[in-house]
């Protein structure tokens with residue numbers, strides 16, 4: 538299991554995050570983990586407007602983006618199909634700690650099967666109208682579904698520390714996984730990432746993090762498949 542160097546710490550909006558010794562970075566924004574998850578990933582990808590979002594996530598981490606999306610779809614009665622890749626899974630005890638108070642039945646079922654799933658290399662849980670599949674593998678070498686996702690959440694650690702999930706080849710494969718009209722969202726606004734997304738055939742928009750309520754964050758990217 539992936540070690541963390543501290544117990545969970547509160548970010549600016551009170552939601553919890555942990556620090557990764559492997560990457561030397563926090564799993565989510567210190568300026569507000571839950572706010573970033575909602576603004577950049579859920580709303581950036583427009584998953585909150587889709588009647589039945591199909592989400593492909595790079596880096597399941599603490600499961601925060603999943604919980605944000607699940608709360609949204611459960612709240613409006615939408616069907617959710619979520620596929621996440623995670624190369625270095627955290628222990629179930631860490632996921633439990635950062636999600637204390639979470640009562641969604643699918644999340645609780647996930648916590649129960651998490652350790653067996655990481656040992657098996659994959660897990661799948663369904664509850665009501667939501668399905669989650671987590672593949673415990675390096676996404677840069679994994680098969681991705683073609684033309685499937687209405688939303689891609691590109692949420693690796695930074696391009697400097699976690700380069701394999703930001704290469705032009707990887708961005709092209711993520712673009713290929715999007716259905717027409719689907720949107721990729723990522724917190725990075727690095728020039729190389731923007732150029733890679735454009736080269737992958739996506740229409741890229743820079744959004745201002747500050748205007749979206751993300752204090753301390755300059756810009757993030759939303760990339761739409763024509």
Ligand SMILES: C[S@@+](CC[C@H](N)C(=O)[O-])C[C@H]1O[C@@H](n2cnc3c(N)ncnc32)[C@H](O)[C@@H]1O
Pocket residue numbers: 563564565574595596597598599600601602603622623624625626674675676677692693694699701702
């Ligand atoms: C910033 S954290 C993701 C936070 C997560 N999206 C959440 O909502 O809690 C980045 C995640 O990407 C994972 N990761 C890094 N490189 C990867 C790779 N090549 N394949 C799959 N997962 C990877 C890390 O282990 C880490 O869990």
